[in-house]
Amino acid sequence: MVWGQRKRFADGKVTVPFKRFLGYDMGPDRNLVVNPDQAKIVKRIYGLFLQVKAPHTIAKTLTDEPETFTAAGNEKWNPSTIKSILTNEKYKGDALLQKSYTVDFLTKEKKANEGEIPQYYVKGNHEAIIEPEIFDLVQKQMALRTKGNxxxxxxxxxxxxxxxxxxxxxxxxxxxxxxxxxxxxxxxxxxxxxxxxxxxxxxxTEDEIKEVFIKATNQLVDMKDEVISNYEDMKEMLFGTAQLESEQGKLEDELNEVAGLIEDCINENARVALDQAEYEKRYNGLVERFDKANGRLEEIKEQITERQARGQQIEMFLKDLEKVGVVEQFDEDLFLVLVESVQVGRDKMVVRFKDGTEVEG
Known part of the structure; x- marks a missing residue:
């Protein structure tokens, strides 16, 4: 039975074992069919996240709204549920299969798949609720979230x-x-x-923070044409990835070449009686070369993701800034959309906006 199921996965035949899945119902072929009413909630969650609202805030917002229920029919939303929705590839129409597996068929114990068994990724498996570009942007934005103290x-x-x-x-x-x-x-x-x-x-006090935001934002609005123009002039230098992608391609070629050399080395040792000390030296040298290239490749991929995410974040910021006129009263959504941070000194405050512009408030 296990072999048969995995063979179906390998052939791209998908059935999703679920009882409740927000945004989707189970179709006649046990695949996903969009539930229009629930899909609106999913789109709202993605929209709120892109307004720089965190899973905790989104969960509180939905909990406070009447008749906005989870897939299980609960009124209370949890941040973990929101994060799961924001990271589930099924919302962009794809399906990653065998994320977990049954360790013991008698006890039904399940475990997250960390490479113990094959996984299969099926693109365009069902109708998407979230555009793939939006889903990928959300993943990049999540990668920018800071960790630590x-x-x-x-x-x-x-x-x-x-x-x-x-x-x-x-x-x-x-x-x-x-x-x-x-x-x-x-x-x-x-x-x-x-x-x-x-x-x-x-x-x-909160009133003092709000006053500083209003003052700084109005200064930014006065120079927004210059801010937008400067970004257009600098974006390729600051956020371009062509050079990194070129290095990525070379590293991938290097990995393929070294992997082939390692395989040849192992096969030669199996066929011919080689000096084992020389064989181990040669083999270890190739493995070291592979690991070094692979480590650098991971660094490059991370830098590309970070640059793309940062660039997209600033472009979203500038689109929002274009719509902003003179601010006369504090607006919570505008604060979240525009402000990266407010640094407080001993005698002044500096508002740093999401494009890096700093204005003393």
Whole structure:
């Protein structure tokens, strides 16, 4: 039975074993058929993500909306569900088969496939809900998300946006005088007292942050024609990938050549009684050469992905900027779309927009 199923996969014949899959119903051939009502929710999730809203924020937004249900019919959405939807290739019409496999057919225990068994990728298997270009853009944007101690969080639109100019840590919200009539919320460096020297940067109210954004954005609007023109002049130098792609092609040729030499080396040793010390030296040298080229190839691929994603992010930013006029009041969506970060110093704040332009607020 296992062999038969894998043979079907290898032949490109897809059946998707699912009970609930947001955006799709099971068709008569057990393949995916678009559910129009649910597909609107999926498109909305991708749209919100491209507005720079994180899975946590998207989950909260959908949970707060009446009659917006998960595939299981729940009103509460989880960030993990949102992330799964944003990374599932089936939404662009393709199907990656055997992502997991059954370890023991008696206990039905399953395990994520990490190379133990073959995987099969079928392109254009069913009708797409998300355009492939949009899906690929979302994957590139996800690759830009930072990790580590300063990883991005989404409990507020200002989370992971406000940066301490002294130590580089994110600002967080703190409640002062919580049990008195003077209670108020301020934003300050999360590590203000965590370093040997206490950070001397300003603490801010949300109203002060909003005022700085409005002031900086209006300055950016005044010079937007110049910003757009500068990008057109510089985009090939900053985000072009032709040279990297050329190196990628050479490295792939190198890997194919070395793989052939390794195979020839092994076959020769099997046919002829070679000096084993010489054989091992030759074999290890080829493997080292292969690993070095493969390591560099992975670096190149990562650089290409990062450049393409960054370039697409800036082009989206400039399209949004073209539509912006004079800002008179704070707009949450506009803040998320335009602002990369706000760096707070001891006596000033600098707003860094997504194209790299910095404006003192």
């Amino acid at each position: 300063n990883r991005r969080r989404s409990t507020s639109i200002f989370s992971s946006k406000i940066i301490c100019g002294d130590c580089g840590s994110f600002y967080g919200s703190k409640v002062w005088h919580s049990n008195t009539k003077y209670r108020r919320t301020v934003w300050r460096c999360n590590h203000k007292y965590g370093n040997e020297e206490k950070c001397q940067t300003l603490h801010l």
